[in-house]
Each structure stands twice: as structure tokens, then as C-alpha cells.
Amino acid sequence: MEKYRTVLNLVLKQHATLGYSFLALATAGGEQLFSVVVFSCPCNSWNFAYSMVFLLIPALVLFLLGYFVSSRTWKLCTGCCINQVKHCSKTIICRGIKIFLQITVGALVAPVTWISVALLNGTFYECGMCGYHSEYLLQTLCYNKSSDCQSNLFKLPCGHSTLPLPIQEDIRLTIRAQSQVLGWSLIAAIVVFTLASTCILRCYSPVSFLQLQFWKMYKVKENELFEQKSAEHAKELAERNLKSFFNSEGPQDIRTPNRAAWEEIS
Amino acid sequence: MEKYRTVLNLVLKQHATLGYSFLALATAGGEQLFSVVVFSCPCNSWNFAYSMVFLLIPALVLFLLGYFVSSRTWKLCTGCCINQVKHCSKTIICRGIKIFLQITVGALVAPVTWISVALLNGTFYECGMCGYHSEYLLQTLCYNKSSDCQSNLFKLPCGHSTLPLPIQEDIRLTIRAQSQVLGWSLIAAIVVFTLASTCILRCYSPVSFLQLQFWKMYKVKENELFEQKSAEHAKELAERNLKSFFNSEGPQDIRTPNRAAWEEIS
Amino acid sequence: MEKYRTVLNLVLKQHATLGYSFLALATAGGEQLFSVVVFSCPCNSWNFAYSMVFLLIPALVLFLLGYFVSSRTWKLCTGCCINQVKHCSKTIICRGIKIFLQITVGALVAPVTWISVALLNGTFYECGMCGYHSEYLLQTLCYNKSSDCQSNLFKLPCGHSTLPLPIQEDIRLTIRAQSQVLGWSLIAAIVVFTLASTCILRCYSPVSFLQLQFWKMYKVKENELFEQKSAEHAKELAERNLKSFFNSEGPQDIRTPNRAAWEEIS
Numbered sequence: 001m002e003k004y005r006t007v008l009n010l011v012l013k014q015h016a017t018l019g020y021s022f023l024a025l026a027t028a029g030g031e032q033l034f035s036v037v038v039f040s041c042p043c044n045s046w047n048f049a050y051s052m053v054f055l056l057i058p059a060l061v062l063f064l065l066g067y068f069v070s071s072r073t074w075k076l077c078t079g080c081c082i083n084q085v086k087h088c089s090k091t092i093i094c095r096g097i098k099i100f101l102q103i104t105v106g107a108l109v110a111p112v113t114w115i116s117v118a119l120l121n122g123t124f125y126e127c128g129m130c131g132y133h134s135e136y137l138l139q140t141l142c143y144n145k146s147s148d149c150q151s152n153l154f155k156l157p158c159g160h161s162t163l164p165l166p167i168q169e170d171i172r173l174t175i176r177a178q179s180q181v182l183g184w185s186l187i188a189a190i191v192v193f194t195l196a197s198t199c200i201l202r203c204y205s206p207v208s209f210l211q212l213q214f215w216k217m218y219k220v221k222e223n224e225l226f227e228q229k230s231a232e233h234a235k236e237l238a239e240r241n242l243k244s245f246f247n248s249e250g251p252q253d254i255r256t257p258n259r260a261a262w263e264e265i266s
Numbered sequence: 267m268e269k270y271r272t273v274l275n276l277v278l279k280q281h282a283t284l285g286y287s288f289l290a291l292a293t294a295g296g297e298q299l300f301s302v303v304v305f306s307c308p309c310n311s312w313n314f315a316y317s318m319v320f321l322l323i324p325a326l327v328l329f330l331l332g333y334f335v336s337s338r339t340w341k342l343c344t345g346c347c348i349n350q351v352k353h354c355s356k357t358i359i360c361r362g363i364k365i366f367l368q369i370t371v372g373a374l375v376a377p378v379t380w381i382s383v384a385l386l387n388g389t390f391y392e393c394g395m396c397g398y399h400s401e402y403l404l405q406t407l408c409y410n411k412s413s414d415c416q417s418n419l420f421k422l423p424c425g426h427s428t429l430p431l432p433i434q435e436d437i438r439l440t441i442r443a444q445s446q447v448l449g450w451s452l453i454a455a456i457v458v459f460t461l462a463s464t465c466i467l468r469c470y471s472p473v474s475f476l477q478l479q480f481w482k483m484y485k486v487k488e489n490e491l492f493e494q495k496s497a498e499h500a501k502e503l504a505e506r507n508l509k510s511f512f513n514s515e516g517p518q519d520i521r522t523p524n525r526a527a528w529e530e531i532s
Numbered sequence: 533m534e535k536y537r538t539v540l541n542l543v544l545k546q547h548a549t550l551g552y553s554f555l556a557l558a559t560a561g562g563e564q565l566f567s568v569v570v571f572s573c574p575c576n577s578w579n580f581a582y583s584m585v586f587l588l589i590p591a592l593v594l595f596l597l598g599y600f601v602s603s604r605t606w607k608l609c610t611g612c613c614i615n616q617v618k619h620c621s622k623t624i625i626c627r628g629i630k631i632f633l634q635i636t637v638g639a640l641v642a643p644v645t646w647i648s649v650a651l652l653n654g655t656f657y658e659c660g661m662c663g664y665h666s667e668y669l670l671q672t673l674c675y676n677k678s679s680d681c682q683s684n685l686f687k688l689p690c691g692h693s694t695l696p697l698p699i700q701e702d703i704r705l706t707i708r709a710q711s712q713v714l715g716w717s718l719i720a721a722i723v724v725f726t727l728a729s730t731c732i733l734r735c736y737s738p739v740s741f742l743q744l745q746f747w748k749m750y751k752v753k754e755n756e757l758f759e760q761k762s763a764e765h766a767k768e769l770a771e772r773n774l775k776s777f778f779n780s781e782g783p784q785d786i787r788t789p790n791r792a793a794w795e796e797i798s
Contacts, residue, residue, distance in 0.1 A: 120304055166426055170310065173424070177308035177316045184323040191330045202340055218500040225504050386570055432692055436576065439690070443574035443582045450589040461596045468606055480762050487763070488770035 020109050027062065027113040034058070035123040043158040047131020051124045059111035066107025073103055112190060119183030122176040127157045129175050141171050286375050293328065293379040300324070301389040309424040313397020317390045325377035332373025339369055371460075378456060385449030388442040393423045395441050407437050552641050559594065559645040566590070567655040575690040579663020583656045591643035598639025605635055637726075644722060651715030654708040659689045661707050673703050 034054070042050055067073050076099050118124050129137065131154045142149035148162065153171070155161040161168055300320070308316055333339050342365050384390050395403065397420045408415035414428065419437070421427040427434055566586070574582055599605050608631050650656050661669065663686045674681035680694065685703070687693040693700055737744065 169424075169426075173306060173308040174310060174312060176306060177312050180304065181316060181319050184319050188323050188326055191327050191334075195330050195334055198334070199339075214496050214500065217496055218503060221497070221500045222504040222507070225501070435690070435692075439572060439574040440576060440578060442572060443578050446570065447582060447585050450585050454589045454593055457593050457596050457600075461600055464600070465605075480766065483762055484766040484769060487766045488773065491767070491770045 020106075023110055024113040027110045028117045031058075031114055031117040031121065035118065035121055039123060039127075041127035041130075041157040043130075043155050043160060045131060045154070047154050047157075048128050051128030051131075055115065055118055055124045055128070059114045062110035062114055063107050066110055067103060070103050070106060072099060076100065076103070112186075116183050116187050119179050119186065122179040125179035125182070126172065126175045129178070130154050130156050141174060286372075289376055290379040293376045294383045297324075297380055297383040297387065301384065301387055305389060305393075307393035307396075307423040309396075309421050309426060311397060311420070313420050313423075314394050317394030317397075321381065321384055321390045321394070325380045328376040328380055329373055332376055333369060336369050336372060338365060342366065342369070378452075382449050382453050385445050385452065388445040391445035391448070392438065392441045395444070396420045396422050407440060552638075555642055556645040559642045560649045563590075563646055563649040563653065567650065567653055571655060571659075573659035573662075573689040575662075575687050575692065577663060577686070579686050579689075580660050580665075583660030583663075587647065587650055587656045587660070591646045594642040594646055595639055598642055599635060602635050602638060604631060608632065608635070644718075648715050648719050651711050651718065654711040657711035657714070658704065658707045661710070662686050662688050673706060 039054055041047060076096060138150045138153065141153065149167070149171075152161045152163055156163070156168055156171060159168075163171075305320055307313060342362060395407075404416045404419065407419065415433070415437075418427045418429055422429070422434055422437060425434075429437075571586055573579060608628060661673075670682045670685065673685065681699070681703075684693045684695055688695070688700055688703060691700075695703075734741075739747070
């Protein structure tokens with residue numbers, strides 16, 4: 001029983017990591033589904049714009065959804081436009097920016113996964129590159145090939161190109177390789193950047209690691225207890241009000257914290 | 267029941283080894299998946315760069331993630347930039363380097379598995395070697411073969427080569443054999459090096475084996491108890507604060523260890 | 533219930549034997565997997581080196597891992613370089629060598645299984661022998677066959693040989709038979725050697741068989757009790773230290789055995 005509890009504790013302790021992993025996996029699966037089922041390259045001058053829309057707009061949507069889902073966004077945002085005078089002190093703005101950055105990092109997980117998987121998959125990039133009008137790119141891809149390569153390139157992803165099949169295959173593999181190299185570079189850059197920045201931030205942290213662990217634990221416990229107490233308090237209040245309504249009596253006094261107190265703990 | 271507990275104890279005692287084995291297996295599976303699903307050799311001058319990207323960047327990413335996941339990294343790193351004056355003593359720096367090396371060894375398990383499995387599999391190496399412009403390599407592979415062998419080599423992994431099929435098969439098998447011999451050599455070198463270094467380190471250890479076992483056990487117990495106590499303390503603190511919030515009363519005093527004490531035990 | 537306990541007891545009493553059997557089975561399975569999935573004979577001058585790598589390097593790795601896993605290696609090794617003066621007496625060196633030999637025998641189970649199964653299987657040996665340039669071997673295999681047998685031999689495992697099929701089949705069966713005879717000889721030699729050496733050792737043992745059984749039982753019991761006591765002691769120590777941390781009080785004294793005592797029991 002105790003061993004079982006140990007395992008459960010381990011799962012609960014790592015639930016943030018597990019959550020992000022699940023999110024990343026779901027995004028990767030979604031990307032695979034989209035690129036096979038929904039995406040079909042138009043094979044004309046629209047190619048580049050169409051691919052960019054499939055590459056970037058879902059990423060943007062996921063990014064904004066990331067903000068939307070986080071309860072900390074709303075904790076930060078709620079009421080901050082009303083008492084602007086009060087919040088103008090420098091410390092509070094700094095703290096606001098810090099929290100905003102933390103939320104942003106959390107919200108970036110899904111879109112970055114989307115773009116990485118899309119690049120590793122190569123479907124969007126292939127369609128986009130075949131419609132991108134750049135002298136340099138065209139010359140690289142059509143190097144040592146027949147003259148109609150450049151004019152026929154944008155038809156390649158659909159298979160309507162008049163180029164001989166081996167050359168089509170060759171160009172296709174080159175573009176796909178570029179896409180995957182780009183994807184891996186993006187992943188490596190992000191991992192390096194994240195590790196470096198976290199390391200530096202932690203390095204300048206005034207509290208030690210175990211103290212940090214303790215405060216994290218405290219926050220979780222406080223949230224739990226707060227919810228519990230709130231529910232009790234709310235039930236008490238509702239009962240009193242309904243009682244006074246049905247009995248047509250004046251309500252009893254229950255002390256509720258006033259607005260200023262609420263704002264302070266937010 | 268007691269026998270069952272013995273087995274469970276054994277599993278928990280070896281959980282580090284089991285964890286690393288699981289990690290290695292997962293990495294090996296991932297490599298197989300990647301080399302079949304994602305990897306497709308471009309068969310032109312990009313060959314070598316493309317293969318190196320698939321061989322090394324995932325290894326790098328896994329290596330950095332290894333650091334990222336380890337809680338000891340953060341224990342070592344947190345706050346070490348602030349009180350530099352305090353930490354400048356030679357003993358502490360030495361200890362820091364020792365811990366850093368230990369973390370590095372743990373973080374190396376996954377990338378080394380990736381590279382070993384990739385070499386044993388041979389797909390990446392085959393693609394890379396066919397695009398690597400080295401006089402020596404070309405002469406070795408194309409020894410006793412027709413003159414267009416050298417110019418056609420990079421098309422080999424895609425099957426577009428104009429060479430006769432038995433010769434293609436021959437070159438392919440040679441490259442794959444090289445890759446596997448390299449892979450085994452890497453594995454053997456790492457195992458020998460690990461055993462030798464661990465043996466030497468243990469050999470110069472000032473405490474005996476059983477004492478070491480005892481201190482390991484002590485560390486685990488201390489961590490467990492620390493977490494338990496922290497949770498209790500945090501709950502107490504949270505309860506007090508929320509009580510004072512809802513009742514609008516001043517908080518009671520609970521003694522919390524101060525910063526210096528936290529730093530000392532880290 | 534009692535019958536069930538008897539069976540469990542039997543299993544636990546023979547757990548070393550069962551462990552070695554499981555290890556041997558796992559190794560045999562691994563060998564089968566490797567020889568089918570990973571091994572592919574290059575069929576050129578690399579043949580012999582390639583096969584040797586597959587036959588010997590995994591055996592070496594398994595052998596070293598055997599040392600690595602054994603806790604007795606570390607018991608013997610830990611701290612033996614520091615107090616050399618103390619350990620220079622002849623008896624202790626003799627005892628050390630005896631323990632080292634025992635560990636070696638335990639570590640040899642897996643690599644010997646690997647080599648035996650590989651020889652009984654014959655894949656590695658077939659590939660290696662076809663590339664081994666030995667006058668005697670070539671004449672034996674190609675005895676009474678056409679003259680291009682010797683020059684075509686190394687292509688045989690891939691089926692690209694120009695020899696007529698019955699002759700190929702004939703050579704292949706001969707090589708495989710050699711491999712299996714070698715494998716059986718190895719197994720027989722090892723079993724005979726193990727039995728003989730154990731018999732002689734037991735024969736010169738100063739204690740009787742039942743006394744030996746008793747000492748074995750004592751060792752197991754002592755280990756169990758030692759672990760139990762260590763765990764209790766560690767828990768006590770950890771509890772005391774954490775209590776003193778959270779209450780900001782000085783720690784109470786708990787007597788811990790000193791270093792010399794630890795060394796004595798190791």
C-alpha cells in the first residue's frame with residue numbers, strides 16, 4: 001500500500017511535466033492528422049501563402065489558447081485596468097512582467113511542437129518552397145537540370161509536373177531534407193535556449209533549491225485549502241441568505257472579507 | 267506477503283538501474299521509429315550533413331534534457347551566482363565539479379544509446395558515408411569496381427544508382443558492416459571506461475562499502491522525511507494564513523526556518 | 533497455503549540458480565534476435581573481423597556488466613587502494629583473490645551463454661569462416677570441388693556465389709556442423725571444468741557440508757538483519773536532524789558506529 005502511494009506521489013509530483021508531454025504528443029498527433037487529411041497543396045502561385053497559413057495560424061491559435069487556459073493569466077489580468085493608480089509602483093509592474101513571461105513560456109510549448117513536427121514531417125515546407133519565388137532557391141534546386149525545371153517547380157507537390165520522375169524525386173528529397181534539418185535546428189535551439197535561461201535564472205535566485213521546493217509545496221497546499229475554505233464559506237453565506245429569505249427575517253451577520261483583502265491575496 | 271514485499275523492495279532498490287534501462291529502451295525504440303518513419307536520405311551533396319543532423323542533434327537534445335530533468339542540477343545551480351564570495355573555497359568548488367560530473371554521466375545514458383543504436387542500425391551511417399567526399403573512403407568502397415562507382419555513390423541509398431545491383435548490394439553491406447563495427451566499438455569502449463573509472467573511484471573511497479550503503483539509505487530516508495515534514499509545515503502555514511484571512515484576524519506565529527538555515531542544508 | 537509457502541521457499545532458496553537461468557535464457561534470446569535482425573554478413577574481406585566483433589564484443593560487454601552488477605565487486609574494491617599497508621598481509625590478499633575468482637565465475641555465465649548459443653546457431657561462424665584466409669581451411673572446405681571455390685567462398689553467406697547450388701549447400705552445412713560441434717565442445721568443457729573444480733574445492737574444505745549450509749544461511753540472515761537495522765538507524769538519524777532543522781534546536785546525540793568499526797565488518 002505504501003509503495004503504491006509512493007508511485008502515485010511520483011505521478012502527482014511530476015504532473016506538470018506529464019501534462020506538457022501529453023500536450024506535446026497531442027499537438028504532434030494533430031499535426032500528422034492535419035497534414036494528411038486537411039492539407040492539399042494548391043500547386044499554383046498560392047503555394048507559399050497557403051503553406052504559411054497552415055504552418056503559422058494553428059501555431060498562433062495554440063499560443064493564444066495557451067494563454068486562455070492558464071488560470072494565472074486571469075489572476076494577473078482581472079481588475080488590473082481599474083486600479084491603475086495603485087499598480088503603478090515599479091515592483092508590481094516588474095512582478096507582472098515576470099509572471100507574464102512565465103505564462104508565455106508555458107503557452108509556447110504547443111505552437112513550438114506544432115512547427116517542429118510540421119518541419120520534421122516536411123509536407124507544408126515542401127508545398128511552400130515549391131511556390132516561393134527566390135532566384136537563389138530556384139537555382140539551388142534546379143542546378144544541372146533542364147530549363148523548364150524552374151517554371152514547373154510549383155506543380156511538383158501534386159505530381160502534375162512535366163519533369164522526369166527521378167528529377168522530381170530528387171528535388172522532393174532535397175526540400176524534405178532542408179525541412180527536417182530546419183526542424184532539428186529549431187528543436188536544438190529551443191532546448192539550448194531553455195536550459196541556458198533556466199540555469200541562469202536559477203543561478204541568480206536568492207533562495208536555495210530546497211526552500212524553492214518548500215514554497216512550491218506551500219502554494220499547492222494553500223490553493224487546496226483556499227478552495228475548501230471558500231466552498232465552506234460560500235455554503236454558509238448561501239444558507240444564511242436563503243434562510244432569511246424563506247423565514248422573512250433579517251439576515252444574521254457573517255463576516256466576509258472585504259474587497260481590499262481579496263485584492264491583496266490575489 | 268513478506269516475500270512479495272521482498273520483491274517490491276528489490277525493485278525499489280534497483281529503481282535507478284531500472285529507470286536507466288527503461289530510458290535506454292525508449293531511446294532505442296525512438297531511434298528505430300525515426301530511422302524508418304522520418305529519415306529519408308536526400309541522395310545528393312546534402313547526404314553527409316543531413317545524416318549528421320539526424321545522428322547528433324537528437325543526441326544533443328537528449329543530453330541537455332538529461333540535465334534538465336535531474337533535480338540535482340538545480341540543487342547545484344540554484345543561487346550559486348549570488349553568493350560567489352561564500353562559495354569560493356576550494357573544497358566546495360571541487361565538490362561542485364564532482365556532482366556536475368555525476369550528473370553528466372547520468373545525462374549521457376540516453377544520447378549514447380541513441381548513437382549506438384543508430385550505428386548498429388546503420389541507416390544514418392549508410393546515407394552519410396555515401397555523400398562524404400574522401401578519397402580514401404571512395405577508393406576503399408569502389409576498389410575493383412567500374413569507374414562510375416565514385417560518381418554514383420551518393421545515389422546509392424535511394425536505389426537510383428546506375429551501378430549493377432550486386433555491386434550496389436556489396437557496397438551497401440560493407441558500409442553497414444563498418445557502421446555496426448563502429449557501434450560495437452563505441453559500446454565496448456564506454457562499458458570498459460565506465461567500469462574502470464567506477465572501480466578506481468571506489469578504490470580510493472575513504473569509506474567502506476557497507477558504510478556507503480548506509481549513507482545512501484540515510485539520504486533516501488532523509489529525503490522522504492524531509493518531504494513529509496515540509497508538507498506538514500506548509501499545510502500548517504497555509505491553514506494559519508487562510509484562517510487569518512477569512513476571520514480578518516492577525517496571523518499567529520509559526521516558526522519557519524530562516525534563509526541561512528535553508529542554505530546550509532542544501 | 534502451506535504448500536504454497538513451501539514452493540515459495542524453494543524458489544527463494546534457489547533464487548541464485550533461478551537468476552542465472554533467467555540470465556542465460558535472456559542472453560540466448562538476445563543472441564537469436566541479434567543474429568536475425570542486426571547481423572548481415574558483408575561478404576567481402578571484412579567477413580572475419582565483422583563476425584568476430586559480433587561474437588566477442590557483446591560477450592566482453594556482458595562479462596564486464598557482470599562485474600558491474602555484482603555488489604561483491606564493490607565490497608572488495610571499495611577503499612582497497614587507500615589502506616594498502618593494512619591489507620598487505622598474505623591471508624587478506626589470498627582471500628581477495630578467492631572472492632575475485634568467485635565473482636569472475638558469476639560474471640562468466642552470460643558471455644559463455646552468448647558464445648555457446650552463437651556457435652550452436654552458426655550464423656556468425658559461417659560468415660566468419662567464409663572470409664578467413666587459411667590454406668588449410670580452404671582446402672578442407674573446397675576439397676574435390678571446382679577451382680573457383682576458394683576465390684568465391686567469401687560470397688557464400690549472401691548467396692551471390694557463382695558456385696553451383698548443391699556445392700554451396702554442402703559447404704554451408706559443413707561450416708554449420710563445425711560451428712555446432714565447437715559450441716557443444718565449449719559447453720561440455722565448461723560443465724566438466726566447473727564440476728571438477730567445485731568438487732576439488734569442496735573436497736579440501738575444512739568444514740563439513742552441513743556446516744557450510746549453516747554458514748550460508750547465517751550470511752543470508754545477517755545480511756537481512758543488517759539491512760533492517762541500517763534502515764532503522766538511518767530513519768532515526770534523519771528524523772533527529774530534520775526535527776532540529778524545523779524547530780531550530782540543537783540536535784540530540786545518536787550514537788553512530790565510527791569508521792574503524794565499519795571497516796572491520798566489511
